[in-house]
Amino acid sequence: MQYKIEYSGTKEELFKIWWWVFSLNILSLGLYSFWGKTLLRQYLAQHCRLNDISFEYLGHAGSLCRGFFKALPIWLILILGFKFFEHTPYEDPYGVLLTLAVVYLSFVAIFGALRYRLTNVSWHGVRGHIRSSAWRFGLLGLWCSFVSVCSLGLMLGWMDHTLYQKKFNNIRFGKLSVIYSGAAKDLFKINLYTMLLAPCTLWLSRIWYVAKVRNYIYNHTCVGDFKVINTEDGKALVKLYVWGFFTTLLSLGILYPLVIQRKMQYIAQHFVLQGDLDELIVTIDQEKIMQSGEGLYTVLDEHTEIW
Amino acid sequence: MVTDFITWKKIILLVIITLICVGLAILFLPIVLQPVATHLPTFLKTAVSDYIALPYERKYGECNNPAGKIALDDLVVKLANDSNIKQQFNFEVIDDPIDSTAFATPGNRILLFAGIIEVADTPEQLAGVLAHEMSHAILFHPELSLLHDNGLFLMLLSMFGKDPSIAHHLLTLKYSRDNEFAADANAVTLLTNAKVGTKGLIDFLSKIQLNETNAMALQTSLRSHPNVADRIAAIEELSTPVATQPILNTQQWLAIKSICVKPS
Numbered sequence: 172m173q174y175k176i177e178y179s180g181t182k183e184e185l186f187k188i189w190w191w192v193f194s195l196n197i198l199s200l201g202l203y204s205f206w207g208k209t210l211l212r213q214y215l216a217q218h219c220r221l222n223d224i225s226f227e228y229l230g231h232a233g234s235l236c237r238g239f240f241k242a243l244p245i246w247l248i249l250i251l252g253f254k255f256f257e258h259t260p261y262e263d264p265y266g267v268l269l270t271l272a273v274v275y276l277s278f279v280a281i282f283g284a285l286r287y288r289l290t291n292v293s294w295h296g297v298r299g300h301i302r303s304s305a306w307r308f309g310l311l312g313l314w315c316s317f318v319s320v321c322s323l324g325l326m327l328g329w330m331d332h333t334l335y336q337k338k339f340n341n342i343r344f345g346k347l348s349v350i351y352s353g354a355a356k357d358l359f360k361i362n363l364y365t366m367l368l369a370p371c372t373l374w375l376s377r378i379w380y381v382a383k384v385r386n387y388i389y390n391h392t393c394v395g396d397f398k399v400i401n402t403e404d405g406k407a408l409v410k411l412y413v414w415g416f417f418t419t420l421l422s423l424g425i426l427y428p429l430v431i432q433r434k435m436q437y438i439a440q441h442f443v444l445q446g447d448l449d450e451l452i453v454t455i456d457q458e459k460i461m462q463s464g465e466g467l468y469t470v471l472d473e474h475t476e477i478w
Numbered sequence: 479m480v481t482d483f484i485t486w487k488k489i490i491l492l493v494i495i496t497l498i499c500v501g502l503a504i505l506f507l508p509i510v511l512q513p514v515a516t517h518l519p520t521f522l523k524t525a526v527s528d529y530i531a532l533p534y535e536r537k538y539g540e541c542n543n544p545a546g547k548i549a550l551d552d553l554v555v556k557l558a559n560d561s562n563i564k565q566q567f568n569f570e571v572i573d574d575p576i577d578s579t580a581f582a583t584p585g586n587r588i589l590l591f592a593g594i595i596e597v598a599d600t601p602e603q604l605a606g607v608l609a610h611e612m613s614h615a616i617l618f619h620p621e622l623s624l625l626h627d628n629g630l631f632l633m634l635l636s637m638f639g640k641d642p643s644i645a646h647h648l649l650t651l652k653y654s655r656d657n658e659f660a661a662d663a664n665a666v667t668l669l670t671n672a673k674v675g676t677k678g679l680i681d682f683l684s685k686i687q688l689n690e691t692n693a694m695a696l697q698t699s700l701r702s703h704p705n706v707a708d709r710i711a712a713i714e715e716l717s718t719p720v721a722t723q724p725i726l727n728t729q730q731w732l733a734i735k736s737i738c739v740k741p742s
Contacts, residue, residue, distance in 0.1 A: 188481055217480060
């Protein structure tokens with residue numbers, strides 16, 4: 172049986188949340204952002220339904236805030252370091268080390284944030300969890316980045332495959348494991364073509380690549396006997412990105428809630444689950460809810476799509 | 479629903495309060511920072527000054543011709559003494575003949591690029607530039623800018639959570655331009671008290687103005703310095719007639735002109 176995610180959030184409600192959060196962020200010098208982020212996530216989760224049952228966001232603003240302040244010293248060290256080597260970032264060995272540290276920590280941050288979000292979103296009592304260490308994932312990310320740079324980007328497909336493999340094969344929903352069974356060689360051609368086309372398409376071909384990679388990866392992913400079907404295509408994602416970029420830019424961010432709304436509708440439209448939901452529901456386990464994990468992600472201001 | 483407590487009435491009220499608070503913060507930030515800037519610890523001023531100056535010193539080296547240094551010191555001391563200024567100024571000439579700028583850093587350290595000495599035709603023109611930079615130091619502009627710019631940047635960063643460089647630049651434009659006009663006004667006092675007059679400063683600015691082509695008009699409108707014509711007009715308005723005296727003799731002027739020549 173196939174199940175679609177239904178999204179029922181409204182533009183009006185999103186505008187309300189956005190203006191509320193934006194104003195309180197300014198008045199509190201950014202301190203309210205953790206509460207704002209939590210409010211928005213609660214709203215979005217509440218309005219996403221699978222088989223008529225809503226998702227639930229269990230995260231607390233306090234844990235986001237604590238995580239941020241824990242990770243803040245790392246950010247300060249990096250900023251001061253970069254200021255110090257500002258004039259010789261690649262000539263000084265310490266400058267190079269600092270750059271490597273940022274790349275490494277970015278991957279650590281992505282993994283930590285993914286773990287936090289997975290354990291804090293619940294559907295019918297089922298929560299996700301990700302095993303393995305974020306620090307080890309950071310090393311893998313660093314190695315993949317090194318190979319990709321040395322191959323002048325030709326190995327980017329391999330990099331995406333390797334990192335998704337590491338993430339997905341360590342995820343569990345309830346007692347069901349996620350299994351990704353793709354192969355890196357399948358992503359080589361699309362990476363090469365979209366790289367060659369990038370200069371003449373103003374890099375829009377790379378958005379096409381993102382859609383194709385996600386399409387390939389999700390369609391080669393199972394959760395137990397459950398199959399994930401992704402119907403994304405390059406054209407739709409390019410449209411979503413270009414529209415989102417210009418709407419945000421031309422409205423100076425005022426219309427950003429429309430971008431969130433379109434993005435949620437896009438996710439709902441392009442993700443289908445196939446299998447027996449009852450099997451998933453009876454596998455509820457008592458994984459620990461992560462109380463931190465997003466701090467580094469927030470301070471490094473990562474924009475990488477996690478989903 | 480999680481958003482039930484948010485109503486449009488509350489949002490409108492909140493937006494109005496926010497706009498008022500932001501306006502007040504931007505308006506009063508320089509006033510609040512003034513007493514802090516004048517009492518910054520020396521080690522902090524030295525550290526910031528080194529951070530700004532050292533890359534130039536390393537890249538180009540410093541002009542250290544002894545005769546030129548002495549003549550330059552004489553010029554600075556005369557400008558300061560005649561206005562009863564007690565501060566000690568540390569002038570450095572950076573051996574970069576292409577760059578014709580000068581700026582003050584925290585702790586009364588002033589960097590002059592060799593290009594500016596080449597561009598100056600008379601001791602009075604150079605005195606005008608020095609008086610302007612000394613005025614920045616006298617009025618604590620480098621310290622104030624350090625606090626104001628970084629404070630505003632952090633404030634914007636924490637408010638919006640994203641890199642606020644463009645908004646920050648636009649918001650600091652008026653502040654930095656006001657500082658330039660204030661430094662010009664103070665320079666007029668220094669030059670008048672030293673019996674140099676403001677003709678040198680005006681002549682020097684006019685030379686810069688000639689180099690500003692129409693193509694640079696947009697760039698000029700986004701620069702931290704105000705329009706040169708407006709600066710000249712403001713200086714002329716403040717100037718009073720004064721019986722001028724030569725501030726340096728020919729020998730001293732020639733020594734400054736060859737300050738970057740290494741002694742044999």
